[in-house]
Every structure is written in structure tokens, then in C-alpha cells.
Amino acid sequence: MGMGLRNGFLLILSCVVTLSLSVLGRPATFLEDFRITWSDSHIRQIDGGRAIQLVLDQNSGCGFASKRQYLFGRVSMKIKLIPGDSAGTVTAFYMNSVTDAVRDELDFEFLGNRTGQPYTVQTNIYAHGKGDREQRVNLWFDPAADFHTYSIMWNHHQIVFYIDEVPIRVYKNNEARNIPYPKLQPMGVYSTLWEADDWATRGGLEKIDWTKAPFLAYYKDFDIEGCPVPGPVNCATNSRNWWEGTAYQALNAMEAKRYRWVRMNHVIYDYCTDKSRYPVTPPECMSII
Template sequence: MSQRDPYSHEHTARPTDPIPRCRRFCSPVVLPRHDVPATRPWPHKSDAHAMLVPSPHPLALGESNHDGAHKLGVSPRRPTPLAFSRHLAVDRHPISKTTREMLRGSLWWLLAVAVALAATRAAAAMKTGGQSLHRDFDAVWGKRNARFFDDGRVVELALDRETGSRLESKDRYLFGRFDLDIRLVAGESAGTITSFYICTGGARHDEVDFEFLGNVSGEPYILHTNIFSDGKGEREQQFVLWFDPTADFHTYSILWNPLNIILYIDGTPIRVFKNNEANGVPFPTRQPVHVFASIWNAEEWATQGGRVKTDWSEAPFVAAYRRFDATSACVWQGGASPTRCGGDHLPSSASSWMAQRLDWWSWMTLNWVRMNYMTYDYCADRKRYPHAFPTECIIPIGRI
């Protein structure tokens, strides 16, 4: 019988799951695959990679499931098909015609700069090699489905009929930048979720999510992002990607400081959540987080609203992770005061990220991603919010 990620609030862990509860509310860089053995320790399906074909109706959260979820006692964030155009500009702050022309006209410059930055970033990554996943993480669920290679720098997490797998960082952090390279499940991946996120646990938990919703061969992955603070979430934004995430590793990053949370893909910003505590919007500033990586079965909702189930004849489904980097992060040393990750307790690299915001060019890039690749934004869902959007949705998020 298939088993979902026991840290998910959609799943009730069996008594044999010896793990704590953590509710799941709770530049392109192209790097070689030579450090992952060609001969895998478990039988694996074909390595054929599907072509990415844009979905005419990307997944988005619908009001019906949002309301019905509360009756069922399950997640209110299950997506249902909603006819959002892939190229719909969902930014609630309209961009002027002049700015749009600048975005179009400067696209080639953007690509040139991105390539240059990618080369620099890739060279740095190859030089440092990243931190050891085996040293810095524990396999807390599905241990037999977690296989480490390259002196612990690379791990493959597998999902089969019996179980998925989950890693949890040994350290806890309060603020920082967390980078992780991921290569997603190739080919048939419907019903699966591959994830990378930070989470505090507890009823009033904080959490920042990268969740990759699998799909049938030939259809693109949906990147599902969400942010929880003080137990309040339901801040979903979804994207399709501008590359094949199964063909090679790509770097996914979470930057978290007292000013904002920024999500990046290969150094390209895709989402910003600003600190608006002054306007009554909770923002994570006090609770330390663990870093997590997992693969699990969510066939009830993950693919096309649950209409497409997991094809277990294609199992095991294997995702690879490598080059975890949390050197720009403050390791929590215990105690109740958040100042333990401030002042003299900050790492020497903190000056580069503790006060980091997006600059003008980054805002331009962010809006380019939103216009071309965002498929759902809770701040633009009038079916879900017919009367008033959440407070953070009506506060300008940037300079454009």
C-alpha cells in the first residue's frame, strides 16, 4: 500500500513511523551528472526524458476544493483545474506599456547576463562542491529509499509502493540562504511530489515550500510554492518552468532574512514575500527551522486535481539532490531569544544576505517570470476571495 510523506498533514503516520510530527502546512546553471553513478543500487525505469509541452490549463487552487477541504479535514490547498492562461500577467500592480517594451527589448540582454552569471556560479559550485548531505542531514523516513553517493554530497530519494523518503537537517537555522541542487523524476511522475522546504513544526509553525507536482509523460511539472507564518498559510503561487527539470540539476534557493523571503531558481528570483508585520501580516522572525527534502505520494490531488493517479508500474520514482549550501545561514544555538541569531552570532557572510532585497534589475526579472511562467496566484483568485484579498495582496510588493 502506498504511503505518503508522514510529515504531511494530509497523512496520519502509522505507529511504526518513528518520527516527530511536522505539519506540511508547515543565470541558469547546467551542471553535469557525472557524480551520480550510472548503475543504480535499485532497479530503475528508463532514463528517457519527456519533452516539456505547455499545459493548456495549468493547475490552480479552486474555490470548490478550498471550501470542501475543511469539511474533509484535509489540506485546503489542493489544486483543481482553473483556466489560467500561461501568459496571463497576474501581477496586481499593472506594468506600464513602456516597462513592458523594456522587458521585451531587453530579453536578449537578460539572457546574456544570465549566461555570464551562470558560468561564474557554476565555476564556484564546482570549486566548493557544496556541503555533505550525508553529514548535515538525517534520513528520518524511508531510510532504505535514501542512497548517498560521492562521499555523501549526492543523495537519491526514491518512492515505491511501500514508502517515500525524507531528509531533515541536523541543524536548525534562524535566517539564512539555503541552496540545493535537484534533478526531478524523469518520464512518468504523475501523483508524486518532490520537495525542498524549511519548516519549524508545531501548531503555529512557519514554513517555506518548493513542491514539484509530477505529471504524465510529455506534460510539464508544476512548481507549487507556499509560505506559512505563525500557522497561517494558503499563500499558493504556481509556475511552469522554462527548462526541463529532469534532464539535469538546477539550483533552488530560499533566502530568508528579517526583511523578506525570496525564492530563486538558478539565481533567478521567482517570488518575494515581504515583511509586513507593521500591517498585521505575520512574518517568520522568531522560530528556528529545519531544512527538508522529500519525495512522497500525493495522487489524491497532485496531478490534474487528482484525476491522474500514480502508475506504480513505473516505480521506483527517483529524484536526486546534491550540493546543499547553508554557509550563509545562522545556526540556531538554542535559547528563547531570536537575538542569538543576531549581532555577534551571525556568520561572517551575513552582511551579504541579512539585509538583502531585490534590486531594480531583479524586480524586472521577477516580473518577466510572473508574466510568462506563473500559472496561479492566490492574490489574483477572485473566486477564492470574492470580497477582499488578503492584506499582503493589496500592499505593493516592489518598485515596478
């Protein structure tokens, strides 16, 4: 093959590969997979919709949600949180079944703080309508200085919350011990930015300082890989889905090491050890990771 012909072939091959990645990869713009649910004047598209800015001021917060619901899979977003004095604000990224009595929900809630104090992320899990499973972690970096990736992995075996691929929370499927596990209801992907100074920072002791408004959070690289509902009826039970593979049924050795580090150094609250709320340790807390 001549050099010119070979280079032309490689260029065509490169274009084909690039096109394939574009079709199979994450959405190119926010509006492909999401819709604004609350106060569209407070959500601004950036870079042609590849990123968005959420705004909280004294008039309103805001929120958005996925256009579809999903049953199992992995969702992730890159988020840059509110810089400076963010006390009293909550930036949330979560999955929700939108069913009141028996809702399932998987929560990331980023609790703002006074300038110079660490950001706290609270996670919570609702299964078959039962929540109150809060855990709080002080972040080991400044989440307002740059984007970081926050992910929720959900399969038949476990739910794992990740920050930059570091697991901070694991909830195992222990249905064999009659412990509820969310597996029957599809969930949408949601995010909100709102005022919660009655509880968000030091239990409500630190109030929001509106002189610092507007409060701004940024999102990009929206990635959803899962079984859409409505969609192929056998998708959620298909053991060949990549997120159901052996590698994702338990933490690997490196993940387990990182998880122990987070638990030892950065957990500041765990409902499992709160004897004032739970004199008897909840049964799911006894599971072995």
C-alpha cells in the same frame, strides 16, 4: 625569489586557500548536516555522500532533514527531478519550524506531470500558523534533464524563492501593517519524495502510474548559511550577517526584471487573485515588491 622557491610558495598558498574554502564552504557530504527521517532504505548515497538518490515505490517514499534548525539565512540544493511520467508524485524541499499551532514554513513542492507536460513548482508560506498562500509556476526548462539550484533566502526584510538565481516568489516583511512574518521561530531544512495523486497533478485527475516505478530524484551541493539554533544568541539579530545586507533587502534591478518575466509568463495560479477563495484580496498581496 628563485623560480623554484617561488613555485613552492605558490603551491603552499594554493593549498592554504583550498583548505580554507573546504573549512568555510558547503558540507562535503550529506551526513555532515542532514539525517534521514523516513525510510532509510529509500535514500542512497552517491559519490561518497556528496549526492543522494531518493526513491519512491509502492512500498514507501522517503525524507531527510537538517540536523539543526536555523533562524534567517539562505539554504539551497541542486535537484534533478523525476524524469518521464511523474504524475502523482511530489518532491518537496522546504523549511519548517515543527510547531503545530503556530508553525512557520517555506515550501518548494515540485508537482509531477504526465510525460511531455511541464513540471509545476508550488510555493507556499506559513507565518504564525497561517498558510494557504499557494502560488504555482510552470517551469521553463526540463528539471529532470539536469541539476538546477533551488534556494530560499530569508532575512528580516523579505523571503525570496529562487530557481537558478531567478526569483519566482517574494514575500515582504509587512509587520507594520499587522501582516504576520516568520521571524521568531527557527526552522529546519527538509525534503521528501512521496505519493500525492489525490491532488498533485491536475487537482488529482492524473493518478500515479506504478508501472513506471521506482521514481528517482537526485540531490547534491547541500548549502546552508544561517544562524544555527542553538547557537550564538545574538546571531539572528546581527545586522552584519551577509544575508541582512542592503543588497538583500529588496530585489536588484536585474532580479526585478527576471521576477516580472516569471510573473508574466509562467505563473499559472496565485492565491492573491483567486476570488473564489478570497473575495477580499489578502492584505499581503497588496505589498509593493
